Amino acid sequence: MSLTSNPPSSGGAGPSSANAQRTQTLKRSVQQAFDDPADRGLGPNVGYQSKVRVIDRYKVIGFISSGTYGRVYKACGRHGQTGEFAIKKFKPDKEGEQIQYTGISQSAVREMALCSELSHPSVIKLIEIILEDKCIFMVFEYAEHDLLQIIHHHTQPTRHPIPPSTVKSIMFQLLNGCQYLHANWVLHRDLKPANIMVTSSGEVKIGDLGLARLFNKPLHSLFSGDKVVVTIWYRAPELLLGSRHYTPAIDMWAVGCIFAELLSLRPIFKGEEAKMDSKKTVPFQRNQMQKIVEIMGLPTKEKWPHLVNMPEYSQLSTLSTSSHPKSGSNLEKWYYSTINSHSATSNPSSNASLGAEGYKLLSGLLEYDPERRLTAQQALQHPFFSTGDKVSSNCFEGVKMEYPHRRVSQDDNDIRTSSLPGTKRSGLPDDSRPVKRLKE
Amino acid sequence: MAANYWESTQRRHWQFTRQQLEDLRKKLEDEDQNLVQMYPLPQVRHLSIYFNQQIARLGKRLGVRQQAMATAQLYIRRFYSKVEIRRTNPYLVIATAVYLACKMEECPHHIRLVVSEGRTLWPDFFSSDTSKLGECEFFLISEMSSQMIVHHPYRSLTSLQGTFSLTQEESALAWSIINDHYMTDLPLLFAPHIIALMAILLALVLRPNTTGIQSAGGNAGTIASAAQTALSSAGQFKPTGEKQGATPRTKVQKLANWLAESNIDIEAIVDCTQEIISFYEVQEQYNEKLTREQINRFVKARGLDK
Numbered sequence: 163m164s165l166t167s168n169p170p171s172s173g174g175a176g177p178s179s180a181n182a183q184r185t186q187t188l189k190r191s192v193q194q195a196f197d198d199p200a201d202r203g204l205g206p207n208v209g210y211q212s213k214v215r216v217i218d219r220y221k222v223i224g225f226i227s228s229g230t231y232g233r234v235y236k237a238c239g240r241h242g243q244t245g246e247f248a249i250k251k252f253k254p255d256k257e258g259e260q261i262q263y264t265g266i267s268q269s270a271v272r273e274m275a276l277c278s279e280l281s282h283p284s285v286i287k288l289i290e291i292i293l294e295d296k297c298i299f300m301v302f303e304y305a306e307h308d309l310l311q312i313i314h315h316h317t318q319p320t321r322h323p324i325p326p327s328t329v330k331s332i333m334f335q336l337l338n339g340c341q342y343l344h345a346n347w348v349l350h351r352d353l354k355p356a357n358i359m360v361t362s363s364g365e366v367k368i369g370d371l372g373l374a375r376l377f378n379k380p381l382h383s384l385f386s387g388d389k390v391v392v393t394i395w396y397r398a399p400e401l402l403l404g405s406r407h408y409t410p411a412i413d414m415w416a417v418g419c420i421f422a423e424l425l426s427l428r429p430i431f432k433g434e435e436a437k438m439d440s441k442k443t444v445p446f447q448r449n450q451m452q453k454i455v456e457i458m459g460l461p462t463k464e465k466w467p468h469l470v471n472m473p474e475y476s477q478l479s480t481l482s483t484s485s486h487p488k489s490g491s492n493l494e495k496w497y498y499s500t501i502n503s504h505s506a507t508s509n510p511s512s513n514a515s516l517g518a519e520g521y522k523l524l525s526g527l528l529e530y531d532p533e534r535r536l537t538a539q540q541a542l543q544h545p546f547f548s549t550g551d552k553v554s555s556n557c558f559e560g561v562k563m564e565y566p567h568r569r570v571s572q573d574d575n576d577i578r579t580s581s582l583p584g585t586k587r588s589g590l591p592d593d594s595r596p597v598k599r600l601k602e
Numbered sequence: 603m604a605a606n607y608w609e610s611t612q613r614r615h616w617q618f619t620r621q622q623l624e625d626l627r628k629k630l631e632d633e634d635q636n637l638v639q640m641y642p643l644p645q646v647r648h649l650s651i652y653f654n655q656q657i658a659r660l661g662k663r664l665g666v667r668q669q670a671m672a673t674a675q676l677y678i679r680r681f682y683s684k685v686e687i688r689r690t691n692p693y694l695v696i697a698t699a700v701y702l703a704c705k706m707e708e709c710p711h712h713i714r715l716v717v718s719e720g721r722t723l724w725p726d727f728f729s730s731d732t733s734k735l736g737e738c739e740f741f742l743i744s745e746m747s748s749q750m751i752v753h754h755p756y757r758s759l760t761s762l763q764g765t766f767s768l769t770q771e772e773s774a775l776a777w778s779i780i781n782d783h784y785m786t787d788l789p790l791l792f793a794p795h796i797i798a799l800m801a802i803l804l805a806l807v808l809r810p811n812t813t814g815i816q817s818a819g820g821n822a823g824t825i826a827s828a829a830q831t832a833l834s835s836a837g838q839f840k841p842t843g844e845k846q847g848a849t850p851r852t853k854v855q856k857l858a859n860w861l862a863e864s865n866i867d868i869e870a871i872v873d874c875t876q877e878i879i880s881f882y883e884v885q886e887q888y889n890e891k892l893t894r895e896q897i898n899r900f901v902k903a904r905g906l907d908k
Contacts, residue, residue: 210737210741212744262733263733263734263737263739264713264733265712265732265735265736266736268705268710271702274743274748274750275748275749277748278748278749278750279751291748293744296737296740375708376751
């Protein structure tokens, strides 16, 4: 649409534009001009036009990642905006030659509305949303790292623990963000290391609210909307057992899993997801539940009174238990063997210093009964944070080494056009295009 | 924020003074003087009544809950504070607002269903092309700066019901007054709890069993003065002993006392009360046919239905 102010004659200026490309540019521009209601002579009935254009405001540095939602690009401002940005471009519904307006998905609407409303140092900050050319661009502050990356770095070349002060600071900031979300009736529903951002100054920021939603006024049961929520390794036992009542406790279980992963550098409950069958019924996630039971023991109705009301309660008896059934949890054993595993090498940054309070916090978060599980507020007040070294607001404080920067690929940084794998590049003039294309 | 009205985008970006709102609308008209002169329209409150009726028709066909319809009405009001109505197809804007509000209020409907119902309701003014509604959604969201979380007075009403021992009839009347306030500028002028208190006060003064809302217009002056008397007593009276009756009179007294002890802006409630009462008067003069014709005229003449 906005191509009307960018006539084809000015196209193809880039050094890399071959003839074929130029032809295509022209073809597309002509096509778009034709499709532009402003040019159709309908007088006042102009189509929607964005007041700002994403490429006028931002210079794309490169491509960061893609997912089911669309793609994320790294960018910097063209008008002296401070800092760097991550621009999330939502995938239009229909892939192909002609993108159509098909109505914005409910999850995108939720994310746009929630991110516009939220404001907290531990939640990734939305800068602006640009609706342009049938696409949605959400511009966020940029974070150099995420927990997945940081955890991975500590497995290379050999496993070495994340310093205890870093773990503590990350947990505190993460809980702080959760507390803010929950106090504002927002469930994140997809907390996992990849969604927890960390800036280069060590600030932790909860990101990707693509699955988040308000839980204060569910007109329909929260269950009815999206049947499956939260990456399976971080999924709370009540969800695995078929609960329809979502509470902030599901986020807290995920936080417990993340805590464990910061300590052991691998997912604590790494189950295999049972796929949905052809009738779209949600299967019981036996393998995932099994992984939990192996460490946590079987849940009991004494410790979790509502357990017997869970839709999949009967499935529990079919799980195989270790040699000593009903003997309870192995979590304590798991915890101490994890935090002490590196101390043999007399590593000064051993996690052994996290001590007994670390175990208590972990077990409070990985509590089977969602009603007894720690809330974010309770967890923030846990002695874990008040004993030992003071919690720093910079999780990298005192850390000597530097974490690798986020990988930014130059493969596709043409944000306005060919942002989808498999769609054709249109060769629009774009000065942010690198001289050397990796793929064309 | 979502739970906190004081931090919300609603308070920070969508609460205006009367003057600000007037300036916004004046600016829109000034920018399109020719259009405004060529296509005269009824006053904003009459347009709002018409929109309200159309939303109700669409909402009924789709089975939409009241709260989502309230959200849609607020979206429309916000939108038209930024965009000259004669530049839009109001039927498309209405359907789009309902479509978007349903997603926000967690009762989504498929775009095709909304379009087909719109087409049934307004066959001469509504395209069957779903991409038109999709495009209008971009327009709507963009003008609202993606600020789509809305705080309604219903919640305050629900939580205050017990405090003022409202009967079912009184609550229902207060509820319907809240429904009505979306046809006024009140949601752009006052906080939701102020609106809720105004509705409770009016419900108590109007006495649901003896006086209906419909007859309100006739003796608006009486109601206004009754409401005002009740409120002005708020500053003066101190709780007078423990006479716990359940008559509306003592309930009004209780409300007045409660307000006197709170930090709530009583002036604002008075202001609100007057606004809604004057709306009920204006409602008496509403002419649906004329309103419809004036809207349809510019939509057709300008080809906005294409």
